[in-house]
Amino acid sequence: MPERKPRKDAARNRQAVLAAADALFARCESPEGVTLAAVAAAAGVGKGTLFRAFGDRPGLLRALYEARLEPVREAVEAGPPPLGPTTPPQQRVPALLDALLCFKLDNRRLMLALEESGSGSPYQAEHYERWHGLLDAMLGQIPGVTDSDFTAHALLAATRADLVEHLAGHERGSRERMRAQLATFTARVLGSAPS
Secondary structure, eight states, X not given: OOOOOOOHHHHHHHHHHHXXXXXXXXXXXXXXXXXXXXXXXXXXXXXXXXXXXXXXXXHHHHHHHHHXXXXXXXXXXXXXXXXXXXXXXXXXXXXXXXXXXXXXXXXXXXXXXXXXXXXXOGGGSHHHHHHHHHHHHHHTTSTTOOOHHHHHHHHHHTTOHHHHHHHXXXXXXXXXXXXXXXXXXXXXXXXXXXX
């Protein structure tokens, strides 16, 4: 049986909901303040529309994350260096971590909400497993890196949303300083000089 295309109004409502959620997260002080009721009101749809399209708040958060992340994912999967797959792992690992840090800085409230949502461990979330798996595979190709699984977890910990939020909320946490600190830390872990 061929896959059914969503109705035009459903697709339009989905885009309106994502745009409304995007705007609310950009303006909010606390991720908890972005409720499904607030998103539905801002999008001009009923809460039932949200539940049909996304299931629940974590489903909406994941959909918004995926939509915002698409350019980064495309660059990692098929783009040119330094993020693309033809880049040697020694250069690609720091580039990926920098891209994740910048993404989380640009999407701080959404990422806090996403990492805090659900009842399970954030380390079992699909988005975390995707980045961990990619880093683990790249680290396994770098001579001298032992236990690539743990090293991938340790490097990703430096880009956790709660840490990014904590550091960005302090005067010492300017974007460029945080990027430089992550590059230096990553270089130490990889046993190389930061580029």
